[in-house]
Amino acid sequence: MHDDDQHDELIARVADELRAPVALDPAFDARVMAEVRRAAPSRWQRALRWWTEPRPLRVSPLTGLACAAGVAALLVVGTVSLRPASPSPMKGAVATGVAVPAEPGSEMVQFVLVAPQASSVAVVGDFNDWDPRRTPLRAEAAGGVWSVNVSLRSGQHQYAFVVDGKEWRPDPAAPRAVTDDFGSPNSVIVVGGKST
Amino acid sequence: MRQFLVIAMLVAVAPALVAQDPRLEARLDPATRAAVAALVDSARAAGLPTEPIIDKALEGTTKRASSDRIIAAIHTLSADLQAARTALGATAPDGDVIAGASAIRAGAQPEILEQIKGVRGKAGISVPLAVFADLVARGVPADTASNVILHLAEGGASDADYAGLERTVARDIGAGAPPGASAAIRARVSTGEVGAAAVGGPPPGVPATPKDPKGKPASRP
């Protein structure tokens, strides 16, 4: 009930739509679930636990169900890159198996892209001079999941992926930068200031 | 044509300028490199951080932008850095000026930077500006996001409070809440002006039950 005379059918429908949760495409849900079921049950358990609990190792900055592609990336990454025994925050072994310490005032961030058709993926951003040669991602065995861990200083960073040396691809799992100087949009990740 | 003439002039002047960054040497063509070097030197002379300018040039190069476009982008960036420097003062650290310039580019008024700095004092502005950037990237309008971070600062919010607000708003938005309203409401919850019960815990899908700030259900007028 509203105490003004503005309540009418159109406004009510607008309000209902805004209140409704954003549903993922049901066909997508089915594909993701099929993919996850194909994995061994124990890996699915780990993925579910990862998805429902906040992890200190931050994957390309998704915190909600904003993007269907992002959800796929998270669930698949959950099955391949988890080290359930690792303590937090992540200062030790990374997906590549090499120990990389986080510097003070920095956080380790894992960049992930699901790109089954790609032959190479690199991340470029303000932390590596936008140089595609500097930070290649590594493909995990399980079908097209590319990842790399990078130490990022606290603050805002812009970045994107370069696929096969030529295709510009913003991170489907991340918010977009609101401005774009060159006609190729960047993704944004904000690091630090999160500890209590 | 005019841009070309400008670049030509800068190229002519280039040898007199300070030694260039090797990253520019490796990746920019000579004309663009000279123009960028000149702009970097101007910025340095004006007391502005130069790393973002070099970074912007490299970004443009990776994106195969034209020389004109790179230079235009650097002009915009320099203006934002200058506005941030003016708002934050000559002694403000470079990091703050850079974060301030990003905020201005994303739609914050320079005055907001000054106000937040004034209220936060030693606590610094980097966390509020990081939260501003995150909110705007998630779709909160710049004016709402500016008011939110200032409001929190005026309420004495700690860095942890800012982080908490950002997490909550991100979760709300991910669940389908309108970004601006979510940020505005959570800001007031954060400063204790409105009880959390008044805005409801779960995301939209269940219509909020209106309550007064003391947690009792309100009667509709």
Add this chain to the structure above:
Amino acid sequence: MALGEASAEHPAERREWREEIHRALERLEADQREAFLLKHVEDLSYEEMSALTGAGISALKMRVKRACERLRVMLGEVQHA
């Protein structure tokens, strides 16, 4: 079937409708948009909105009224397209 009546049977139309709503919302003035959302989506009373935003109740009522008028114009066109 009018766009606004699209239901879960037609998810593509529903997505379009949702996008139209967001586009229309973006075109409202910031304070009108905020007032509209607090009133019609968050279901707050004007007293609660006033406490939240610091604006007076009459000002808020005016903002909601204006927002509704503009939304009706913008989205009414969509419906009849």
